[in-house]
Amino acid sequence: MTTATELLQRLGGRPVGVVGLGLIGGSLGLDLRQLGVAVHGWAHRPATAERALARGLVDQASVHPQVLQDCPLVLLALPLDQLVSPSLQLLQGLPPEALVMDMGSVKRPVLLALQDRLPRFVACHPMAGTASAGVEAGVAGLFAGRPWVLTPTGQEDPEDLALARSLGEALEAVVLECDAASHDRAVALISHMPVLVSAALLSTATAAESSALAQALASSGFADTTRIGGGNPQLGTLMARCNREGVLRALEDYQRQLEQLRCLVSSDNWEGLEQHLRSAQAARPGFL
Amino acid sequence: MTTATELLQRLGGRPVGVVGLGLIGGSLGLDLRQLGVAVHGWAHRPATAERALARGLVDQASVHPQVLQDCPLVLLALPLDQLVSPSLQLLQGLPPEALVMDMGSVKRPVLLALQDRLPRFVACHPMAGTASAGVEAGVAGLFAGRPWVLTPTGQEDPEDLALARSLGEALEAVVLECDAASHDRAVALISHMPVLVSAALLSTATAAESSALAQALASSGFADTTRIGGGNPQLGTLMARCNREGVLRALEDYQRQLEQLRCLVSSDNWEGLEQHLRSAQAARPGFL
Structure with missing residues (x-):
């Protein structure tokens, strides 16, 4: 049995609901429709619903939650703040018998x-x-080969977990499971804290006396190192706010590592510095 | 008059000497020969001299400095430590009447x-x-569109400076001039210090309790931010050693910026954080 067939069976041939039709919601819609699953979208604005239909992200779209009523599975592809502080309208609009999954980056x-x-x-x-957002951002194949992390608490029905896994597999994602706290610490390390590390580099180079010359001389290395720090400010803030503990812990660990490097330089310990850089070089392939 | 013609005239039709036939020396050789300038290479090892000839990097190559004797211009494309602590052999091998230019990244x-x-x-x-090194690394067109920074002290003969500029222009580089101290501070900011910032990110993610999960979840953002930190450890150390003052100053400025960001997070100042990230986002295009 293919992963698509298994998903269709688990859904009993019924549609999947998607709340929010931006990058994640739109991409989910495109892939699910490609697999033969009908997609019903609940959007905030009429223009979004119309555009999602026109782009073929969904089979039906509406600003009314009734559009979700036949869906055994509803995916919340909303900005993190709307998941962490859900509106009454959202909570009341979800069909009570459906399995609901969120797609948020902090768990x-x-x-x-x-x-x-x-x-x-x-x-x-x-x-x-991707760097895009909004109803034009959804693309096919976004999840293929990428981690699809489930963070079960132990209270879930095993059939619900099986459906959640089945969805990831049908999207050709790499399905992983871990507890929510470990997930949040790990993404703080490799995603949320690095945004601050990268942004501080831009602030430093901008504030410096030799900033104009630095701008003229900056090359691809600086561009790569500052890419995530120069990203969407609202998103970076939202990550730090919703993963505050994980970010602070990772940042303090980072500051200690950086201070060690500074001490190696200021004490002219070039062997120690080379050893540290050698370890960093050796570690990197594990993260690629 | 084309930039190539001007260079040929300034050289009086005589060859350019290149000392060191790695990435920079080999690339200089390829471009100069393409412009119709003969190139004579002084290599440390016979195998390098042979290979440089076979690859067409030079017209003549030798392990003996006599190969440079007719050159009015000699380019030192050597590792930084050999420029900062030049051997007697190097100093005595250079033709005393030639203009000598180094190609080092700290001035x-x-x-x-x-x-x-x-x-x-x-x-x-x-x-x-590029990330490559050695006699196989040289490529054509490496300098085109890239900064070609001269750091005159005021003691140079104007004709020598004009030849140095003419060389950069013939290679289609962007010729800039500044004082050596400003140059070293600027490259500390955008190149040498960021290596440490990036390496510390790898050390932090490697040392963390959740490192295995972090490795599984790391994506292109982490890959970009750690690219220069995972580069050649000898090179990173050499930069820090030869630009110690600039690197320490840039690193201390950086640590202050990062601590400001940490304080914004730990005091739940989300407006302040978003404002900081917004400034970083606005600053980045200036460095691209």
Whole structure:
């Protein structure tokens, strides 16, 4: 049985609901429709619903939650703040018998906000993205080969977890499971804290006396190192806010490592510095 | 008059000497020969000289400095430590009547080491490179569109400076001039210090409890931010050693910026954080 067939069977031939039709929601819609699953989208604005239909992201779209009523599975592809502080309108609009999954990039606060308010809930983080946002951003194949992280609490029905896995597999993602706290610490390390590390580099180079010359001389190395620090400010802030503990812990660890490097330079310990850089070089392939 | 014609005239039709036939020396050889300038290479090892000839990097190559004797211009494309602590063999092998230019990435220590020991010297930093090294690394067109930084001290003969500029222009580089101290501070900011910032990110993610999960979840953002930190450890150390003051100053400025960001997070100042990230985002295009 293919992964698509298994998903279709688990859905009983019924549509999947998607709330939010931006990069993640739109990409989910495109891939699911390609697999033969009908997609019903609940959008905030009429123009988004219209455009999602025109782009073929969904089979049906509406600003009214009734569009979700036949869906056995509803995916919340909303900005993190709307997951962490869900509106009453959102909570009341979700069909009570459906399995609800969120697609947020921080898991503990989302579980705290949603787990007890929804009868059936599985927390999920598809680690995929592009720099785009909005109803034009969705692309086919966004999740293929990328981690699809489920963070079950142990309270889920095994059939619900199986459906959540089945969805990731049908999208050709790499399905992983871990607890929410470990997930949040790990993404703080490799995603949320590095945004601050990278942004501080831009602030330093901008504030420096030799900034004009630095701008003329900067090359691809500086461009790469500052890419994530020069990204969407709202998104970076939202990550830090929703993963505050993980970010602070990772940042303090980072500051210690950097201070060690500074001490190696200031004490002219060139062998020690080369050894540290050698370890960093050796570690990097593990993260690629 | 084309830039190539001007260079040929300034050279009086005589060959250019290149000392060191790695990435920079080999690339200089390829471009100069393409312009119709003969290139004579002085290599450390016979195998390098042979291979440089076979690859067409040079017209003549030898392990003996006599190969440079007819050259009115000699380019030192050597590792930084050999420029900062030049061997007697190097100093005695250079033809005393030639203009000598170095291609090192730090300028103050090179000037201190070479300016008073060579009758005619111009310090130069072509800001171009690839991840490759050695006699196989040289490529055509490496310098085109990239900064070609001259750091004159005021003691140079104007004709020598004009030849140094003419060379950069013939290679289609962007010729810039500044003082050596400003150059070294600027490259510390955008190149040498960021290596440490990037390496510390790898050390932090490797040392963390959640490192295995972080490795599984790391994506292109982490890959970009750690690219230069995972580069050649000898090179990173050499930069920090030869530009110690600039690197320490840039690193301390950086640590202050990062601590400001940490304080914004730990005091839940989300407006302040978003404002900081917005400034970083606005600053980045200036460095691209």
